[in-house]
Amino acid sequence: MLIKSVISYKEALEIVKKHFKPNISEVSLINSLNKICGEDIKALISLPYFKSSAMDGYAVRAEDVRGASETNPIILRLVDKEEIDEGEAKKVFTGSPLPENADSVVMKEFCREDNELVEVYKTVFKGENVREIGEDVKKGELILKKGDKIRGFHLALLSSLGVRKVKVYDLTFGIINTGDELIELEEFNINKLNHKIVNSNLFLLSGLINELGFNYKYYGIVKDDPEKLKDVIKKAIDEVDSLIITGGTSVGERDYSVKVAKELGTLLIHGVNTRPGKPFAFSLIKDKPVFLLSGYPVALLTQFELFIYRLITKRKKVKLPLSRGVASELGRLDLLRVKVYDKVEPLRIGGSGIISSLIKSDGYLLIPENVEGYEKGEEVEVYLW
Amino acid sequence: MLIKSVISYKEALEIVKKHFKPNISEVSLINSLNKICGEDIKALISLPYFKSSAMDGYAVRAEDVRGASETNPIILRLVDKEEIDEGEAKKVFTGSPLPENADSVVMKEFCREDNELVEVYKTVFKGENVREIGEDVKKGELILKKGDKIRGFHLALLSSLGVRKVKVYDLTFGIINTGDELIELEEFNINKLNHKIVNSNLFLLSGLINELGFNYKYYGIVKDDPEKLKDVIKKAIDEVDSLIITGGTSVGERDYSVKVAKELGTLLIHGVNTRPGKPFAFSLIKDKPVFLLSGYPVALLTQFELFIYRLITKRKKVKLPLSRGVASELGRLDLLRVKVYDKVEPLRIGGSGIISSLIKSDGYLLIPENVEGYEKGEEVEVYLW
Structure with missing residues (x-):
């Protein structure tokens, strides 16, 4: 040749x-699955975008229940408003928005409801059992980069952020x-x-x-x-x-x-x-x-x-020690098919025609132009198929 | 809870x-891409299934050109039959079937064709520049296992073996x-x-x-x-x-x-x-x-x-040292989201509601029921998403 x-x-x-x-085309979110993202996508809002309860229980002001215990329950007034005042509590479920002025939730297991009152048997710290605004994603955060492969996880996050369309390579x-x-x-x-x-x-x-x-x-x-x-x-x-x-x-x-x-x-x-x-x-x-x-x-x-x-796009990389030395020529870029587990094992199957060497490999290793090879035990980067 | x-x-x-x-359904090969194989598939033939030349050159019997060199060329008769006899050579291209009785190919660079004769300037060993039967796959070899994800590599190999339909999970x-x-x-x-x-x-x-x-x-x-x-x-x-x-x-x-x-x-x-x-x-x-x-x-x-x-199906696994210790409870199976490169880094993002922890992870680590945790530096298996 x-x-x-x-x-x-x-x-x-x-x-x-x-x-x-x-080209870059815009597709609906569901159709972007398994495509390559063609834009940087930043969060336009924080996630969650409202404070909510992480438990079934009672939303309270932590200072109101300071010192509460089984032997010393604190009694609060049960209300059903969008905000609570001093000495008040509101019943909430997992995911319920937290009423204004409330800063924590006491799990229902530590409360006893009685008519229009709630007995609280446990103290809570400020923010306890509360999902805070921006706990998952902060407004402005980079969610996907140009060149990222779009997976189900991304769809879940993008949909939560209200993203309906995505630009993808086409x-x-x-x-x-x-x-x-x-x-x-x-x-x-x-x-x-x-x-x-x-x-x-x-x-x-x-x-x-x-x-x-x-x-x-x-x-x-x-x-x-x-x-x-x-x-x-x-x-x-x-x-x-x-x-x-x-x-x-x-x-x-x-x-x-x-x-x-x-x-x-x-x-x-x-x-x-x-x-x-x-x-x-x-x-x-x-x-x-x-x-x-x-x-x-x-x-x-x-x-x-x-x-x-x-x-x-990019493949996922891992860095692991080589199971045996490999040689290359200066000036030439070598692509070696390898198997990967706790070591990188270069496959000994030669020949450009050997398709079975592909199905036996987990990924590949590149030997750059300025490198004559790697020694046994040396840590090398592997790109996984 | x-x-x-x-x-x-x-x-x-x-x-x-x-x-x-x-269910297990049978689909055409091209439609099996990205599906999960629902059967063990063995090669019904060897691959390649005929001997062929790996180079452009002349098919010969190695013994006929023993000792050939630039100063001592050996002259063979050029023939165009499906088999060669003693002292004969046949012109072949990359991929051409090898004529009967030939066992090696001399690259064209080391030959000079002259009318009905070929001068050979280089010796070859038996099998040199020949793709042997079964070099890629041996008849009976297991190509795909039930539960394997079918990728482009597999399609290439299966098509080469003449497989037209594949059983997949459905x-x-x-x-x-x-x-x-x-x-x-x-x-x-x-x-x-x-x-x-x-x-x-x-x-x-x-x-x-x-x-x-x-x-x-x-x-x-x-x-x-x-x-x-x-x-x-x-x-x-x-x-x-x-x-x-x-x-x-x-x-x-x-x-x-x-x-x-x-x-x-x-x-x-x-x-x-x-x-x-x-x-x-x-x-x-x-x-x-x-x-x-x-x-x-x-x-x-x-x-x-x-x-x-x-x-x-199964995910690809790698084994790498932990960047920090992780604890679990006896009797409980823990799934930890981790990032992976040269170490396994358990993500510190808590909460079952945190979707962003998924897009930040490369895979997961399992802490089995009978293990209370792993120490920093301990090698652990990671399943890659």
């Missing part, structure tokens, strides 16, 4: 960043898979195995694109025929926001994808110093970003991760 | 397990949220804050149910009126597989849910020794499982996690 114009990951990333800018990728050896899953016959392989990259990409909350349109398998590929690209580029073409990105006789992308537009990148994923190319066709990715699943995933996923 | 019949988590789990059994929950204080998000007015709160539990549950690949049907907010609640439950129970009712599960004057569930069916659990989540109840109505969960988001999440999520 001799690509002459290999550039560093950093340089390549700058080029992609400049041209790949997903994009439709066109997918074109190239290769004479490919067939559709429907064409596969387990009883007549031949030398064809199922176009599994469509499925891999569908999962990755779904994780970003994006959509895709599939343009099928294109055989190794540059004219046919041109036709499909020309049709697709008008219908989608960005294009992903897999296969044929190296420099062999049958590697047409990059040549075609160059003829139809402006090829900005061909070859990046990463392992795996070196035969990455990036082109503009009708001003739309076109990603030319490897046909090998592990290389494809790596390229998607490094040039698409990481531009939109 | 005095529930008389509190039982242990273990006892409660056994009861729920016995009665809560989601269930529709009915959701009923109770409480006089609740309003729908649409009714919330930021300029007229009153003492009502948005029914955020619907959103929290929608996220959790979505994570399991399940569906839900929302039956709205029911005010604290036992007759109204009965009507809604009677309607819902015929339309769904299982019911989730939130709020009113404790024993206060306005806690009707458990009473109503008892009247309409068989109450099997009321109260479990966990923190949070103690006021958990479980009932059978028309033989369908009914979960009565807390109205407090953190308690609700805990109950969902302990009695629904963990019965269906």
Whole structure:
């Protein structure tokens, strides 16, 4: 695989960043689930926004029941108003708003109601059993950041704050898979195995694109025929926001994808110093970003991760010691599939074609360009799938 | 909160397990994404299922090119048949099936083609640049287990193996949220804050149910009126597989849910020794499982996690040292929200109502019944959201 114009990951990333800018759309809160937040969202109000009781009991002024005990109950007047005065109490339930002037709640277990009076058998401190304003969220607090993946927890909080619409990243990728050896899953016959392989990259990409909350349109398998590929690209580029073409990105006789992308537009990148994923190319066709990715699943995933996923959102990270040393080359960015528990275990399964290494991994470790490797026991950061 | 019949988590789990059994449905591969696998899936074939070239080059018998070097090229006859004989080579591309009798591939960079001959300048070992049968997956290997969450990686591997349909867990929950204080998000007015709160539990549950690949049907907010609640439950129970009712599960004057569930069916659990989540109840109505969960988001999440999520699938785990000690009570199961990086940091945000503690956490730690707590620095297992 001799690509002459290999550039560093950093340089390549700058080029992609400049041209790949997903749309931001506004969707209803419920439809924002699993999408990537496209704005910083701050709380417009505090939560809770009113004082309420955290227990079933009686709202009181703490000073009125100072010294109350089983042997020395204090008697208060039971009222049912929106505020209480000195010597008064109001019956409240969990969640009930606290009446004005009340500052605490005595649990019902420590009170005895008798006609229009309440006997209180226990002292309380100011604020006891009360949910204060802003206890959960303070007005102005940052709730979600641009690039955060929106989960059920976020929906719960945003709805509590009255947020009805959220801006999310939005994009439709066109997918074109190239290769004479490919067939559709429907064409596969387990009883007549031949030398064809199922176009599994469509499925891999569908999962990755779904994780970003994006959509895709599939343009099928294109055989190794540059004219046919041109036709499909020309049709697709008008219908989608960005294009992903897999296969044929190296420099062999049958590697047409990059040549075609160059003829139809402006090829900005061909070859990046990463392992795996070196035969990455990036082109503009009708001003739309076109990603030319490897046909090998592990290389494809790596390229998607490094040039698409990481531009939109972040994966959760943990830092743990390595179970064995790993080596890399200066100037090259390595992405290592790893298993994680109490240690980080780099998987010993080589080859960009080994899909099973993905399902066996929990995430990945990056060895940056300026690092020659890590030693056994060294603590390293792992990004979890 | 005095529930008389509190039982242990273990006892409660056994009861729920016995009665809560989601359906298994068969779906097309592409539709199984993000669902929970409902069967063990073994590979019916090896992958790859034919030997192929890993490079562009010439397929040879390694013994024929033994000793080849730049100064001592070995000349082979170029053929184009499905098998080669002694002294023959066949041109191959990456992914091309290997001809019979060939056992290795010399990269094209180390060969010179000349008419019907190939000069080879480099020796290869047997198997070099060849993708062997079963290199990725061996026939009979377990690919997915019942309970695994199906991701893009799995789709890629399953499609490569020719799998077109997958059995997945399938269930529709009915959701009923109770409480006089609740309003729908649409009714919330930021300029007229009153003492009502948005029914955020619907959103929290929608996220959790979505994570399991399940569906839900929302039956709205029911005010604290036992007759109204009965009507809604009677309607819902015929339309769904299982019911989730939130709020009113404790024993206060306005806690009707458990009473109503008892009247309409068989109450099997009321109260479990966990923190949070103690006021958990479980009932059978028309033989369908009914979960009565807390109205407090953190308690609700805990109950969902302990009695629904963990019965269906597993979360990823990491083991890391605690940043500070944590205490619990013997006999009680504690679920602690934690942040994770190089240490496990238990969040200091108390209260079952604090939704923001969920978005700040990366996962949770369980303190089992027979453990009184963990010390600072002790390694603990964290389940990641």
